[in-house]
Amino acid sequence: MLLRARIVYPVTTPPIEDGGVIVAHGRIVALGRHRDLSEGFSGERVDLGDSILLPGLVNAHCHLDYTNLARQIAPPGSFTDWVKQLITLKAGWSYTDYAESWLEGSHQLLDCGTTTVGDIEAVPELLADVLPATPLRVTSFREIITIRSSRSAPRMLDEALADLAHVPAGRHRPGLSPHAPYSTTQELARLTREACRSRGWRWTMHVGESTEERDMLQEGRGPMYDWLRPQRPMEDCGGLSPVGWLERAGALGPELLVAHANHVSEPEASLLASTGVQVVHCPRSHDYFGHTRFPHGLLQRAGVSVCLGTDSLVSVRSPRGTKPVLSLFAEMESFARSHPGVPASDIVAMATVKGGAALGFGLESVGVIAPGAHADLISIPLPEGTREPAEAIVHHPGPVASSLIEGNWVIRPPRHG
Numbered sequence: 001m002l003l004r005a006r007i008v009y010p011v012t013t014p015p016i017e018d019g020g021v022i023v024a025h026g027r028i029v030a031l032g033r034h035r036d037l038s039e040g041f042s043g044e045r046v047d048l049g050d051s052i053l054l055p056g057l058v059n060a061h062c063h064l065d066y067t068n069l070a071r072q073i074a075p076p077g078s079f080t081d082w083v084k085q086l087i088t089l090k091a092g093w094s095y096t097d098y099a100e101s102w103l104e105g106s107h108q109l110l111d112c113g114t115t116t117v118g119d120i121e122a123v124p125e126l127l128a129d130v131l132p133a134t135p136l137r138v139t140s141f142r143e144i145i146t147i148r149s150s151r152s153a154p155r156m157l158d159e160a161l162a163d164l165a166h167v168p169a170g171r172h173r174p175g176l177s178p179h180a181p182y183s184t185t186q187e188l189a190r191l192t193r194e195a196c197r198s199r200g201w202r203w204t205m206h207v208g209e210s211t212e213e214r215d216m217l218q219e220g221r222g223p224m225y226d227w228l229r230p231q232r233p234m235e236d237c238g239g240l241s242p243v244g245w246l247e248r249a250g251a252l253g254p255e256l257l258v259a260h261a262n263h264v265s266e267p268e269a270s271l272l273a274s275t276g277v278q279v280v281h282c283p284r285s286h287d288y289f290g291h292t293r294f295p296h297g298l299l300q301r302a303g304v305s306v307c308l309g310t311d312s313l314v315s316v317r318s319p320r321g322t323k324p325v326l327s328l329f330a331e332m333e334s335f336a337r338s339h340p341g342v343p344a345s346d347i348v349a350m351a352t353v354k355g356g357a358a359l360g361f362g363l364e365s366v367g368v369i370a371p372g373a374h375a376d377l378i379s380i381p382l383p384e385g386t387r388e389p390a391e392a393i394v395h396h397p398g399p400v401a402s403s404l405i406e407g408n409w410v411i412r413p414p415r416h417g
Contacts, residue, residue: 001022001023001024001043001044001045002020002021002022002034002037002038002043002044002045002046002066003020003021003022003023003046003048003053003377004018004019004020004021004034004045004046004047004048005019005020005048005049005051005052005053005379006018006019006048006049006050006051006052006193006382007019007032007051007052007053007382007389008020008052008053008054008369009019009048009052009053009054009348009369009389009390009393010054010055010141010155010368010369010370010372010374011033011054011055011348011349011352011367011368011369012349012353013080013370014366015389016031016033017033018033018034018035018082019031019032019033019034019053019398019403020032020033020034020036021037021042021053021369021377022037023042023279023375023377023404023407024066024407025274025407026333026375026406026407026408027372027373027374027375027407028369028370028371028372028373028374028375029371029392031369031370032057032282033372039133044131044274046413047284048401048402049413049414050381050382050412051207051379051380051381051382051401051413052379052380052381052382052392052393053216053369053377053378053379053387054348054377054378054379054380055073055115055352055353055366055367055368055369055373055376055377055378055392056113056115056116056137056352056354056366056367056377056378056403056404056405057112057113057114057115057116057213057310057328057329057351057355057367057378058114058115058116058117058307058328058351058353058354058356058358058359058366058367058375059109059114059117059118059119059282059308059310059326059328059350059351059355060118060121060202060257060280060307060308060309060355060358060359061120061259061282061309061310061311062105062109062118062120062309062310062312062326063118063119063122063311063313064101064102064105064106064109064117064119064326065099065102065105065122065123065126066097066101066105066122066312066313066314067101067102067104067108067311067313067326068097068100068104068325069086069089069101069313069314070313070316070324071313071323071324072089072215072314073085073086073089073314073315074171075288075289075290076289077097077254078212078223079209079210079212079213079224079279079289079314080212080223080227080368081223081288082226082315083295084227086314089145089314090122091404094126094350095390096281097125098123098126099126099129099130099290101307102126102130103122103130103133105262105313105326105352106130106133107138108132108325108326108327109207109215109310109326110134110135110136110403110410110411111325111398111399111400111411112325112326112328112329112330112339112399112400113327113380113397113403114136114326114328114400115136115137115366115377115378115404115405115410116136116137116138116139116355116356116359116361116366116367116376117137117140117142117378117404118139118175118202118204118257118280118309118355118358119137119138119139119141119361120141120143120177120204121140121141121142121143121177122143122267122341124140124142124160124162124164124166124275124295127140127163127164127167128166128204129164130212131166131167131168131172132168135171135405135406135408135410136171136405137171137239137299137366137374137376137406138171138172138173138174138176138408139172139173139174139202139360140164140167140172140173140174141175141176141177141202141203141204141361142160142163142164142174142176142177143177143178143179144156144157144160144176144177144178144179144184144188144192144279145179145183145184146178146183146184146188146232147184147186147228147231147232148231148232151401152374153185153187153188154187154191155193156192157176157188157192158196160176161176161195164176167240168188171405171406173201173202173360175196175201175202175203175204176195176201176204177190177202177203177205178192178194178203178205179205179206180205180206180207180209180213181205181207181213181236181242181245181246181321182213182216182218182224182228183228184205185233185236186236186245186248186249186251187320187397188248188260189241189251190207190249190250190251191290192243192251193250193251193253193256194242194257194374195256196255196356200360201255201360202255202256202257202359202360202384203255203256204256204258204259204280205246205247205256205258205259206259206260206265207242207243207258207259207260207261208241208242208243208258208260208261208262208264208268209259209260209262209263210224210262210289210291211262211263211265213242214241214242214263216228216237216242217236217237217238217240217241217242217245218238218239218244219238219242220234220237220238220239220413225237234385238404239410241264241265241268242246242263242352243264243268243271244268245273247271252271252272252275252277252349252404253272253275254275254276254277254278254279256277257277257278257279257280257358257359258272258277258278258279258280258284259279259280259282259309259311260281260282261279261281261295261299262286262291262292262294262295263291263292263295264295264298264299266298266302269295269298269299269304270301270302270304272302272304273299273304275302277304278304278306278307278308278354278358279299279304279305279306279307280306280308280309280314280355280358280359281294281296281308281335281402282308282309282310282311282331283308283314283331283334283335283338284307284310284316284317284324284330284331284334285310285312285316286296286310286333286338287317287338288315288317289315291335293338294338294339296339298340298374304339305352305354305357305358306354306414307350307351307354307355307357307358308331308332308335308350308351308355309331309355309356309376310326310328310330310331313326318390328351329397329398331397331398332347332348332350332351332393332394333394333396335347335350336395342396343390344388344390344391344393345390347365347394348390348393349395352368353365353367353368354367356368357412373405375404375405375406375407376404376405376406377404378400378401378402378404379400379401379402379403379413380392380393380396380400380401381401399411401413401414402414
C-alpha cells in the first residue's frame, strides 16, 4: 500500500513535502517523495489529502483501568489525601467496572492517535479479556504494592510473573511495576530489576512524584510518613531521596522507566543519566497537583531522555461540564505551554520515538517512520498556512483523521478507497 500526504513527518529525519510511504506486511518499506515512490508501484494507493502523516503516538505511562474515574476527585491540597480518596473509589468498583473503564480508555487513545501504550495494570485478571479486544500495541506493567501485605517480596514477584502469563504474544509485551518507593520495598525493587533484566523486559516505578514522598524518605516526616507508619516498616525512611532509595536498593539501570521525577536534584538527575534510566513526564497530571515546574531542563542537561504519558484521568482537570480524554496531543500542548523554550520538534519526539525507546522498542521500530519500522501511522488535517509541521502536531486539537497499526486500518481515512 502506498500512502500519500501533503506532509510526511518521519520524526527523526526532515519532513517530506508531497510525501509517500509504502507499507507491506505490517512494516514500512520505503518513504520519500510521492512521485518518486509512485513510479512502477502497482499496489493499493491511498491519498490522505492535505494532511500530515506521522508515526502513531507512544503513551509511555497510562492507567487505562482508571479511565472512568475521571473528575471523581477534585484537585487536592495534599497528595496523600488524593491517594486515600483513590483507594476508597477503587474499593467500590467491580471487575466489570474496571474492564469497561480499560476498554473506554483504549478507545480514547486510539481516537486521539496513540498506537502504543505502557499501561500500569492494577487488575491483572483483566488482561486475558481486554488485550485481545484492542489493536493497541500494549506493554502491560503489572503493578505490585507491598503495604499491608504479609507476603514476602519473592512471593509477590512470583505472583506477578504468573499473572503476566495472560499477556498474549504478538503486539503485547509484559512488564512489571513496583508502585513507588513509599508503597513497596527495596528488596522488591532489586528483585524486579533482576527479573526484568534476565527476561529482556522493561519495568517502571512512580518516583519523585510529590514533595510528601521526598519528606517521608529523606526526612522521615510529613503527612505520607504519618499515614503509612502503621502500614509498613519505616527503616528505609530518613536520609535518602527517592532516587537515592533506588540506588541503595541496587535497582537503577537501563531497564527502568521512572514515572514523573517531578522533584529531583542535579545529583539525582546525573545519577539517572549515568545508569541509563529514562523518565516519562505527564504534563496534565503535573498541572493537576500544582507541582513546581517540571525539571525538564535539568534532566536534559544531565542527559536523561524524557518522554510523555497521560497518566490516568483521575488526575486531569477539565472545564466544568466536560470530561477529559486520554490524549497525547493534549499532553504535548500542555507541555508546550509550560516550557515555551522547547522546540515543537523536540516535543513531538517526546510523544513518539522517545516513548518507543523508553518502552524498549529501539529508535527505529516504534514512533518513527523509517524502513523496517512497524507500520503504525496516523494522519491529522494540515491547517491552512502551516509553516512548521511540528507546531501543527503539538497544537492539534482533536481526534485523528486516520490510524494504522501493523499496517491495518484502525480508523479509515475519509478518502480511503
